[in-house]
Amino acid sequence: xxxxxxxxxxxxxxxxxxxxxxxxxxxxxxxxxxxxxxxxxxxxxxxxxxxxxxxxxxxxxxxxxxxxxxxxxxxxxxxxxxxxxxxxxxxxxxxxxxxxxxxxxxxxxxxxxxxxxxxxxxxxxxxxxxxxxxxxxxxxx
Numbered sequence: 001x002x003x004x005x006x007x008x009x010x011x012x013x014x015x016x017x018x019x020x021x022x023x024x025x026x027x028x029x030x031x032x033x034x035x036x037x038x039x040x041x042x043x044x045x046x047x048x049x050x051x052x053x054x055x056x057x058x059x060x061x062x063x064x065x066x067x068x069x070x071x072x073x074x075x076x077x078x079x080x081x082x083x084x085x086x087x088x089x090x091x092x093x094x095x096x097x098x099x100x101x102x103x104x105x106x107x108x109x110x111x112x113x114x115x116x117x118x119x120x121x122x123x124x125x126x127x128x129x130x131x132x133x134x135x136x137x138x139x140x141x
Contacts, residue, residue: 006035013044013065021063039075041067042082
């Protein structure tokens with residue numbers, strides 16, 4: 001009877017629900033996962049997992065929040081990486097918020113411009129070809 005793969009139980013970082021993660025014994029590009037009990041994720045205190053790949057590379061990641069860490073790191077290096085990573089993610093979130101704001105502003109501008117210039121029903125009903133084009137653009141044709 002084959003041995004069962006080791007499992008790791010933790011509370012999900014976002015939902016708080018208890019999750020049981022089963023370490024893989026390999027498949028695809030991975031030759032297996034190993035629990036690194038001496039290293040933990042600074043964000044959620046979950047033990048990290050070492051993934052070994054067929055082509056010889058390794059990856060260290062948190063199975064809870066899916067943050068990837070540099071291989072062959074000490075806990076101090078992982079903590080430092082996490083600090084840099086969170087600052088990078090904050091900057092990315094700010095950039096995306098600004099981009100979303102610009103997109104929302106453009107949508108409002110375009111809607112108001114369209115509302116001011118859209119032909120009335122009587123204008124389009126007088127020109128059947130123009131009415132078909134407008135309906136086609138609006139997706140109502």
